[in-house]
Amino acid sequence: MTRTAFGRPLTPWLLIVPSLALALFIIGYPLYNIVFQSVHEVSRFGLIRDFCGLDNFRKVFADPIFIASLWRTLWWTLGVVGGTVLVSVPVALILHQDFYGRGVARTIVMLPWSVSLTMTAIVWRWAFNDEYGMVNVTLQRLGVIHAPIHWLATSNWAFPVEILVGILVSVPFTVTIFLGGLSSVPGDIYEAARIDGASAWQQFRKLTLPLLRPFINMAIVLNVIYVFNSFPIIWVMTQGGPSNSTHILVTYLYERGFRLGKPGEAAAVSLVMLAMLMGFTALYLRIQPKEGEGT
Amino acid sequence: MQVRLTQRLTRAAVALTVMGLAGFSAQAETVRVTVAFYSDQTEPYFKKMAEAFEKANPGNTIKIEMVNWDTLQQKLQTDISGGTNADLAIIGTRWLLDFVKDDMAEPLDSYMDPAFKGRFIGTFLAPGQISGKTFGLPIAASARALYYNKETLTKAGFANGPKTWDDVVAASKKIKASGGYGFGLQGKEIETDVYWYYSLWTNGGDVVGKDGKAAFASPAGIKAATLYKSMIDQGLTQPGVTNYSREDVQNLFKQGRVSMVISAPFLAKQIKKEAPTLKYGIAPVPMGTTNATYAVTDSMVMFKNSKAKKTAWKFLDFLFTKEPRVAFTSGEGFLPTTKEEATAPQFADPDTKAFVALLPTARFAPTITGWEDTAKAVSDAMQAVYLGKAKPAEALKAAAREADKALGK
Numbered sequence: 242m243t244r245t246a247f248g249r250p251l252t253p254w255l256l257i258v259p260s261l262a263l264a265l266f267i268i269g270y271p272l273y274n275i276v277f278q279s280v281h282e283v284s285r286f287g288l289i290r291d292f293c294g295l296d297n298f299r300k301v302f303a304d305p306i307f308i309a310s311l312w313r314t315l316w317w318t319l320g321v322v323g324g325t326v327l328v329s330v331p332v333a334l335i336l337h338q339d340f341y342g343r344g345v346a347r348t349i350v351m352l353p354w355s356v357s358l359t360m361t362a363i364v365w366r367w368a369f370n371d372e373y374g375m376v377n378v379t380l381q382r383l384g385v386i387h388a389p390i391h392w393l394a395t396s397n398w399a400f401p402v403e404i405l406v407g408i409l410v411s412v413p414f415t416v417t418i419f420l421g422g423l424s425s426v427p428g429d430i431y432e433a434a435r436i437d438g439a440s441a442w443q444q445f446r447k448l449t450l451p452l453l454r455p456f457i458n459m460a461i462v463l464n465v466i467y468v469f470n471s472f473p474i475i476w477v478m479t480q481g482g483p484s485n486s487t488h489i490l491v492t493y494l495y496e497r498g499f500r501l502g503k504p505g506e507a508a509a510v511s512l513v514m515l516a517m518l519m520g521f522t523a524l525y526l527r528i529q530p531k532e533g534e535g536t
Numbered sequence: 537m538q539v540r541l542t543q544r545l546t547r548a549a550v551a552l553t554v555m556g557l558a559g560f561s562a563q564a565e566t567v568r569v570t571v572a573f574y575s576d577q578t579e580p581y582f583k584k585m586a587e588a589f590e591k592a593n594p595g596n597t598i599k600i601e602m603v604n605w606d607t608l609q610q611k612l613q614t615d616i617s618g619g620t621n622a623d624l625a626i627i628g629t630r631w632l633l634d635f636v637k638d639d640m641a642e643p644l645d646s647y648m649d650p651a652f653k654g655r656f657i658g659t660f661l662a663p664g665q666i667s668g669k670t671f672g673l674p675i676a677a678s679a680r681a682l683y684y685n686k687e688t689l690t691k692a693g694f695a696n697g698p699k700t701w702d703d704v705v706a707a708s709k710k711i712k713a714s715g716g717y718g719f720g721l722q723g724k725e726i727e728t729d730v731y732w733y734y735s736l737w738t739n740g741g742d743v744v745g746k747d748g749k750a751a752f753a754s755p756a757g758i759k760a761a762t763l764y765k766s767m768i769d770q771g772l773t774q775p776g777v778t779n780y781s782r783e784d785v786q787n788l789f790k791q792g793r794v795s796m797v798i799s800a801p802f803l804a805k806q807i808k809k810e811a812p813t814l815k816y817g818i819a820p821v822p823m824g825t826t827n828a829t830y831a832v833t834d835s836m837v838m839f840k841n842s843k844a845k846k847t848a849w850k851f852l853d854f855l856f857t858k859e860p861r862v863a864f865t866s867g868e869g870f871l872p873t874t875k876e877e878a879t880a881p882q883f884a885d886p887d888t889k890a891f892v893a894l895l896p897t898a899r900f901a902p903t904i905t906g907w908e909d910t911a912k913a914v915s916d917a918m919q920a921v922y923l924g925k926a927k928p929a930e931a932l933k934a935a936a937r938e939a940d941k942a943l944g945k
Contacts, residue, residue: 482915500908
């Protein structure tokens, strides 16, 4: 058998070469292309002009809107993912109970998942319209407010509203993960706990939560990646405005690339985003096993 | 280098495919046309034109590719960098400069004889010309005017619409007293900047000066911004202006909730369809110290790398004859760009006439680099002013600094 310099067999490597090559090509080519664009001046219509070194990065980092968007992206991700997990755990626990109409309830919770993000965002944009939006009309009829609130006109309202919509659309996926997790928890341990006199809260803290933890971890990682890159909600509802006050990195990137005609700078932003996500994932992978040892 | 090679390979592949398709007769050519979606009339129109052309020129094929305006730039960008662009395309005239800079647009002068050039209304041909050469033909043109609600404005004492900004303010105060919103002010998304230029221009200001630098942070600019801001503060506009895109403001007008709005000819078409009972009038953009309006053209360009230039030109020639022009312009609610079509009875209605009458005072978006950056900087500044986050003078100064970074570069 052929062996490598380290004395390991070569055959396994040869066997995975085809899929490795395919993966490298599929991931590598776009990555190469983006790196290539990010160090060149690129015209509005995608023609490569001159090599410009790190100019694109320098320009982007010198832009206060970029820095503001960077921070806002962190808040956005934290808000949406945190909110989603907080909402999803009780929802999953309820849906895990056996009650009449559970099928219908599960379907309703899953429903937002089946609608495209863009459509959801458009519907919410209408719902939050000042004059004829369902939210203002409902609140006014209920007598909660007396004059319409200008939801999307200022960032004070618009950004939290967008985070709420973000949570709403992320809940179905997260609940699905948790339901899968809950169904793998054996029922008899609860019985044992009850006999020992554990309260419902104690059961949740000491049994459900630890057993659900790997699923929560998975939900956090996947959601962070999705939410960090999530474009439609903010773009449809405010396009990053008013006055750039709701931009996150991905909407900023789109505006650079396709509105202002600077694909080179957009490529630079996307590399920064890639680095951030890779950093997060690496950090997370390091933290995770330690937690495992602790319990 | 790798990219170029890939592009070349793609191009070769496309060329082979095209040759394969057209293989049988050497004369036959396929012309691909990227067309922007203006309304649900656009696609049937271009399909019909393609059929008529194919009938008159047997063997040739016209392929229409419809794209939404929102994604047009993205589609062109992808196509061009992949080397798979069409032969003809509709583009926003403001992108033309980038096309010419990248050497992608074919200069059309060698195809045009004086008679062809003579077909156009001069004002509309000019924006498609860069340093003396014609690169784009005006396929669509529009201008802006003030739409006013006849009922409420008559009650307010301006039966023929307001003439000046003072009139607008006075009328809005009366309309507000009877429970409506006076002036519809756009504060969100595309053309937020333009909505402010109306006031800037009519107060004697300019967006970009003769030196190619931002000129809007002028006394006229401050006056224009202060005017809008004071109208917001007095409740003479709809509340929460930064939540209103162009369509949103137009909807309020159609519903009769705002009484004045500045928009393009197509709003008249929409009103007839969606709010047929609304009585509206069309007046020039209100005056400050001078008259002005905004005019926009979209251009049809031919790509330099096209393999079917002759047939593509023939198709262009056909599109810019009278019948096809009349059908397109009246179907979409644009303004005529050729002299012959302007004489057609379809454009003798008072609405179109009102718009055409404004053309002598029309300003076009200049073909300079950095126009989009300027638009963005101005839109951001206006939103800050409307929200009360910045004073007009400082917001405009900051926007001018931002715009100057990109202008002319």
